[in-house]
Amino acid sequence: MINRLVIFGATGDLSARYLLPALVALRAEGHLGDRFQLTGASREDWDSERYRAWVTEQIDRHGGHHPADAKAAIAGTARYQRADVTDPADLASVIAGEGPVAVYLALPPALFPRVVTALHQAGLPAGSRIVLEKPFGEDLAGAQQLNQLLADLLPEQAVFRVDHFLAMTTVQNVLGSRLANRVLEPIWNSTHIAEVDIVWDETLALEGRAGYYDTVGALKDMVQNHLLQLLCLVAMEPPLTLGERDLRDRKVDVLRSVRLLTEDDVVRRTRRARYLAGRIADHDVPAYVDEEGVNPQRRIETYAEVELELDSWRWSGTTFRLRSGKALRADRKEVAVRFRSVPHLPFGHSGEPRPNVLRFGLEPEGLTLDLTGIGAHTNTLAPLSLTARMEPPHLPAYGRLLLDVLTGDPAMSIRGDEAEEAWRVLTPVLSAWERDLVPLEEYPAGSDGPPPRPYGSGQQRRGDLLHAEAAPPGGAP
Incomplete structure (x- = not known):
């Protein structure tokens, strides 16, 4: 199981409303241990302290009726790096660390090709995974181009094109x-x-x-x-x-x-x-x-x-x-x-x-x-x-999706x-x-x-x- 999750677009609505509450639910159900680490990356000029305060606020607003210690654990593990998600040097700094990482692109789909290209240049650790929200491309030609970029970056089983309906x-x-x-x-x-x-x-x-x-x-x-x-x-x-x-x-x-x-x-x-x-x-x-x-x-x-x-x-x-x-x-x-x-x-x-x-x-x-x-x-x-x-x-839809990503089960992804x-x-x-x-x-x-x-x-x-x-x-x- 991967214990590092990086969210690009970490201060956006998707992260606030769905990803953070999902992580709290996973922690409350015992799926995430003390080794788990959350890294947020976005363009806001924040530091980790301000990001943790924002995470706490969003969890309190959207995190549901989970134990306070589960909420505190997710907020406490969070760190933040300001980054241009299309800059390979910035991305290399964000994903640096020990072991594989799961990278979640909580970004406008139009940015996917540029971000995937930058990740390829930055170099993902062996065993890493990448998560993309729909739509996958803007048309058939765009989907084919994006799939080729992803194939150059990671094996198909490590690419999670998620659709929360399936969960x-x-x-x-x-x-x-x-x-x-x-x-x-x-x-x-x-x-x-x-x-x-x-x-x-x-x-x-x-x-x-x-x-x-x-x-x-x-x-x-x-x-x-x-x-x-x-x-x-x-x-x-x-x-x-x-x-x-x-x-x-x-x-x-x-x-x-x-x-x-x-x-x-x-x-x-x-x-x-x-x-x-x-x-x-x-x-x-x-x-x-x-x-x-x-x-x-x-x-x-x-x-x-x-x-x-x-x-x-x-x-x-x-x-x-x-x-x-x-x-x-x-x-x-x-x-x-x-x-x-x-x-x-x-x-x-x-x-x-x-x-x-x-x-x-x-x-x-x-x-x-x-x-x-x-x-x-x-x-x-x-x-x-x-x-x-x-x-x-027991788990919200995004909780099930994230669990599949972290454990490496792509059956319910596209x-x-x-x-x-x-x-x-x-x-x-x-x-x-x-x-x-x-x-x-x-x-x-x-x-x-x-x-x-x-x-x-x-x-x-x-x-x-x-x-x-x-x-x-x-x-x-």
Whole structure:
């Protein structure tokens, strides 16, 4: 296990809100001992004393209900070095020390190539590891270039392209539910499953993130990584083991099977939009283009929806719909697996049955199965829901990710070819959107998103009906 962690961008929001609380949780659970050392590096002209005071403040604010001694231990081990993260000499000074080091790039992704190049010139100790946040590159060519730089620096097993969604308990329970229950795996295919909706709708608006968000938008920020990762776990073939090779091979197979969208497909099967001024709960929200730091000329979307199909024996004929939106009326964060209707109903004119939907609630975490049963009157159909709540995990998602990094288990990180395949899937969408083949629609903040649009013989697209479903956020009945 590596006992030295260096965070580049150590005074940023990612470090304050997620990495420091994760380290406290690891210490409280006994995963970090007295030998562990935290080094922060950033451009602020601080010394170690001031950094430790800042770490203590952030841990008190975001660190949760962990023992005081665990919080004090993490703050007490912290030291700080001012550094230009693109300067090899500065980086050599920061990573100097005894034994291997885990280097976490809590930085804007645009800096990754320059930082990785500088690390190569600085020389990492043998056995070291590097951690990168999404997105991995800005497009397919950028991902390929970054992967080559990383390959020159470290072996693939030492590169952790982390996606905290993969460490969420319910996300991992997608695999558990499928692979450990005989009742599900035999029907986990297109014969029985009509559609899978992978949704991350949130009431949060920009929240001061224009510096990052206005360069990427919803498609790159959520769909290209988080939601495609969920698609992989839902659609993958059962792996021989959950080891890094078997698991990641099967995820890559899913991405390779995604049928590339033609220009006509992109026009018909994708949507993009951004929010106008509106009201969410008890507060007013300005239009996206009026948010501080936004450049309206970029035409960045805050809502993205993509329908995909997989060319495989298991999934031919099933629609996978990936959608994410900001500043919406309600939070809805789930994977909803919608089963096909039964071939015959012996109930006369008792009404249509409720579709069977298995919902994996992501936030809050939970599991719900929507069924149809017999109501109070004989032969009358009535909706029925079975709900399970997940036990709170001992470690937060970032705690599990950091533990994997420090212990050297890359199974739940993203392999280089997997990152490239994800960009391949969305390249036709990015290209068509850049050429305005798909209109940039608008929706009021606090609404259900862009209004329904005609489809086929005047009917709404199935994706336009997602907001109208009865289940509230998180998969509760």
